[in-house]
Amino acid sequence: xxxxxxxxxxxxxxxxxxxxxxxxxxxxxxxxxxxxxxxxxxxxxxxxxxxxxxxxxxxxxxxxxxxxxxxxxxxxxxxxxxxxxxxxxxxxxxxxxxxxxxxxxxxxxxxxxxxxxxxxxxxxxxxxxxxxxxxxxxxxxxxxxxxxxxxxxxxxxxxxxxxxxxxxxxxxxxxxxxxxxxxxxxxxxxxxxxxxxxxxxxxxxxxxxxxxxxxxxxxxxxxxxxxxxxxxxxxxxxxxxxxxxxxxxxxxxxxxxxxxxxxxxxxxxxxxxxxxxxxxxxxxxxxxxxxxxxxxxxxxxxxxxxxxxxxxxxxxxxxxxxxxx
Amino acid sequence: xxxxxxxxxxxxxxxxxxxxxxxxxxxxxxxxxxxxxxxxxxxxxxxxxxxxxxxxxxxxxxxxxxxxxxxxxxxxxxxxxxxxxxxxxxxxxxxxxxxxxxxxxxxxxxxxxxxxxxxxxxxxxxxxxxxxxxxxxxxxxxxxxxxxxxxxxxxxxxxxxxxxxxxxxxxxxxxxxxxxxxxxxxxxxxxxxxxxxxxxxxxxxxxxxxxxxxxxxxxxxxxxxxxxxxxxxxxxxxxxxxxxxxxxxxxxxxxxxxxxxxxxxxxxxxxxxxxxxxxxxxxxxxxxxxxxx
Ligand code: SF4
Ligand code: SF4
Ligand code: FES
Numbered sequence: 001x002x003x004x005x006x007x008x009x010x011x012x013x014x015x016x017x018x019x020x021x022x023x024x025x026x027x028x029x030x031x032x033x034x035x036x037x038x039x040x041x042x043x044x045x046x047x048x049x050x051x052x053x054x055x056x057x058x059x060x061x062x063x064x065x066x067x068x069x070x071x072x073x074x075x076x077x078x079x080x081x082x083x084x085x086x087x088x089x090x091x092x093x094x095x096x097x098x099x100x101x102x103x104x105x106x107x108x109x110x111x112x113x114x115x116x117x118x119x120x121x122x123x124x125x126x127x128x129x130x131x132x133x134x135x136x137x138x139x140x141x142x143x144x145x146x147x148x149x150x151x152x153x154x155x156x157x158x159x160x161x162x163x164x165x166x167x168x169x170x171x172x173x174x175x176x177x178x179x180x181x182x183x184x185x186x187x188x189x190x191x192x193x194x195x196x197x198x199x200x201x202x203x204x205x206x207x208x209x210x211x212x213x214x215x216x217x218x219x220x221x222x223x224x225x226x227x228x229x230x231x232x233x234x235x236x237x238x239x240x241x242x243x244x245x246x247x248x249x250x251x252x253x254x255x256x257x258x259x260x261x262x263x264x265x266x267x268x269x270x271x272x273x274x275x276x277x278x279x280x281x282x283x284x285x286x287x288x289x290x291x292x293x294x295x296x297x298x299x300x301x302x303x304x305x306x307x308x309x310x311x312x313x314x315x316x317x318x319x320x321x322x323x324x325x
Numbered sequence: 326x327x328x329x330x331x332x333x334x335x336x337x338x339x340x341x342x343x344x345x346x347x348x349x350x351x352x353x354x355x356x357x358x359x360x361x362x363x364x365x366x367x368x369x370x371x372x373x374x375x376x377x378x379x380x381x382x383x384x385x386x387x388x389x390x391x392x393x394x395x396x397x398x399x400x401x402x403x404x405x406x407x408x409x410x411x412x413x414x415x416x417x418x419x420x421x422x423x424x425x426x427x428x429x430x431x432x433x434x435x436x437x438x439x440x441x442x443x444x445x446x447x448x449x450x451x452x453x454x455x456x457x458x459x460x461x462x463x464x465x466x467x468x469x470x471x472x473x474x475x476x477x478x479x480x481x482x483x484x485x486x487x488x489x490x491x492x493x494x495x496x497x498x499x500x501x502x503x504x505x506x507x508x509x510x511x512x513x514x515x516x517x518x519x520x521x522x523x524x525x526x527x528x529x530x531x532x533x534x535x536x537x538x539x540x541x542x543x544x545x546x547x548x549x550x551x552x553x554x555x556x557x558x559x560x561x562x563x564x565x566x567x568x569x570x571x572x573x574x575x576x577x578x579x580x581x582x583x584x585x586x587x588x589x590x591x592x593x594x595x596x597x598x599x600x601x602x603x604x605x606x607x608x609x610x611x612x613x614x615x616x617x618x
Binding site for chain 2 (some may be wrong): 172308
C-alpha cells in the first residue's frame with residue numbers, strides 16, 4: 001500500500017484503570033493520541049503502555065487473532081484488539097473512544113480480567129471428544145467431508161471470551177453456560193466420532209442451558225471468528241428434539257406450541273401458547289392478562305383469527321415436519 | 326412520487342395482543358399514500374421458536390409466505406422485528422443454498438407454489454426511511470413532537486445479525502450505534518434520547534422460560550430511558566412493545582426500582598406527528614397509559 005493513503009486523526013481515549021492490589025475503586029484515565037488509519041486497537045494499548053504509563057496492563061500474545069488473549073471492550077463492544085482496526089471503531093463510534101476490560105466487575109488489573117467463570121463453564125460442557133478409540137489402530141479414523149461440515153466451523157473458536165462477556169444472559173444469570181461454552185458443546189456433539197451421552201442433556205438443563213438464551217444475537221455480532229454462537233445454540237435445541245433428550249418443560253413446550261397453533265390457525269394463538277407452555281402455572285400470568293384484556297389486547301378463543309388457505313399450511317406441516325416430540 | 330405499494334406481512338401480534346400496531350400501520354400508510362396488500366394467507370413466521378424445534382418446517386412455511394409476496398410481485402413489508410429476522414433469514418438461506426431451495430420448493434410444489442427469491446423483505450421502519458424518505462416525512466409533519474424527549478428502543482432482530490440487515494436495507498445500520506429510529510424521531514420534531522440500553526435486548530423471548538433474566542432486561546431498559554429524562558419510549562417491534570408496556574411490575578421488582586414509561590410503536594409516533602388522531606392510532610390499547618395527549 002502506498003504511504004499516501006495513510007490518514008491520521010485525533011482520538012480521545014477514556015481508559016479503564018484499576019489495580020486490585022492497590023485501588024479501592026476503578027477510575028478512568030484520559031489520553032489523546034493521533035491515530036493512523038493503519039492501526040488496530042492493540043496498537044493503541046501498546047502506545048498507552050510505551051508512551052504514557054508503563055504500569056498499564058493488558059493481555060496479548062499472538063497478535064494474529066489466534067490466541068484469544070487480547071479481547072477487550074471498545075465503547076461497550078467486545079472486540080479482539082489485535083484484529084479490530086481503529087478506523088472501523090472510529091467509523092462506529094466517532095472520536096471519543098472508551099477502552100474497558102471485557103467485564104469491569106471481573107477486572108484484576110486494567111484490561112486484565114479473571115476469566116475463571118468462562119473456563120469453568122467451558123470445562124463443564126465436556127469440551128473434548130469422548131470416544132472409545134483403539135490406541136493402535138490399523139488405519140486412520142476417517143471423517144467424510146460432509147460429516148466434517150457438520151461442525152459448522154465451531155472448531156475455530158479461540159476462547160477469546162468476546163461473546164461470553166457480551167451476553168446479557170451471562171451477566172444476569174451466573175449459572176448460564178454462555179455462548180462460547182455452547183459452541184464447544186456443539187463442536188463435539190456434531191462430531192460423528194463422539195459418543196458422550198451426557199453432554200447434550202447437560203446443556204439442555206434449565207437455568208444453565210441453551211433454553212435461557214434470550215436470542216439477542218450479540219454473540220453472533222461480536223465473534224471475531226464469525227462462528228455465530230447463537231446458530232450453534234439453535235442447533236443444540238434442534239438436536240435435543242431430534243435425539244429425544246428434550247425434557248418436557250416450559251421451554252420445550254414453548255417451542256413445540258408454535259407448531260400446534262400454526263396447525264390449527266395458521267397464526268400463533270398467543271393465549272393458547274402460554275397455556276400450553278405453562279400448564280397449571282398459567283395462573284401467575286392472570287394479573288397481566290387481565291390488564292391486557294381491559295385494554296383490548298386479548299383475543300378470546302372463539303374470535304381467534306385464522307390464516308386464509310389454512311388447508312395449504314396444514315398440508316405442508318404434514319409433509320414437511322421432520323421432528324416429533 | 327410513484328405510489329409505494331407493498332405486500333404486508335402482519336405477523337400474529339398485530340391481529341391479537343397489539344391491535345394498535347395494525348391500526349397505526351394502516352393509518353400511517355394512508356397518510357403517506359402507501360398501498361398495502363395484506364398477505365392474508367400468510368402463516369406465523371415461527372418467531373424464532375418453531376425454528377428451535379423443526380428447522381426445515383419453519384423454512385418451508387416462511388418460504389410460502391414470501392412466495393405469496395412474489396405472486397403479487399411486491400416487496401414484503403414486515404411490522405415486527407422477529408418476523409423480519411425469521412423471514413429475511415429464510416430468504417438469505419434459500420438464496421444462498423440451491424440444494425436447500427430445491428428441497429423447500431419440492432414441498433411448496435405440493436400446494437402449487439414456488440419460492441423464486443424475487444421479492445425483497447424489509448421492515449416498515451426501513452420502508453419509511455429508505456423508500457419514502459425522511460425528508461418527505463419531515464415536510465409532512467403537522468404536529469411536531471417538539472415538547473417530548475423520546476427514547477428509541479431498536480430491538481435486537483432489526484439490527485443483529487447485521488449481515489442480514491446489509492442485504493435488506495439501503496442504509497446500513499450500525500448495530501452498535503444505530504441511527505434509524507433516532508433520525509425518525511428527529512424527523513417527527515421530537516428530541517431523541519441517547520441511553521445505553523437503546524440497542525439491547527428486552528428479554529421477550531425468554532419471558533416464560535427465564536422470567537428473571539427477561540424482567541431484569543426490561544427493567545434496565547426502561548430505567549435507562551427514564552434516567553435520561555425520556556417522556557416515552559418508541560420501538561419498531563411489537564414484541565419489545567409488549568414486554569416494555571405490559572411487564573413493568575415484574576420488571577420493577579426484578580431491578581428493585583419502580584419503572585414505567587409509555588411505549589409507542591414507531592408507527593404511532595409517526596402517526597401523531599402526521600396528525601392522525603389518538604383513536605386512529607389505537608393509543609387507548611396500551612397497558613401503561615399514554616398520558617401525554
Ligand atoms: S444470543 Fe443468546 S447466547 Fe448469544 S449473546 Fe444473546 S443471550 Fe447470549
Ligand atoms: S465463539 Fe467467537 S467470540 Fe466466542 S469465544 Fe469463540 S471465538 Fe471468541
Ligand atoms: S493477541 Fe492473540 S488474539 Fe489478539
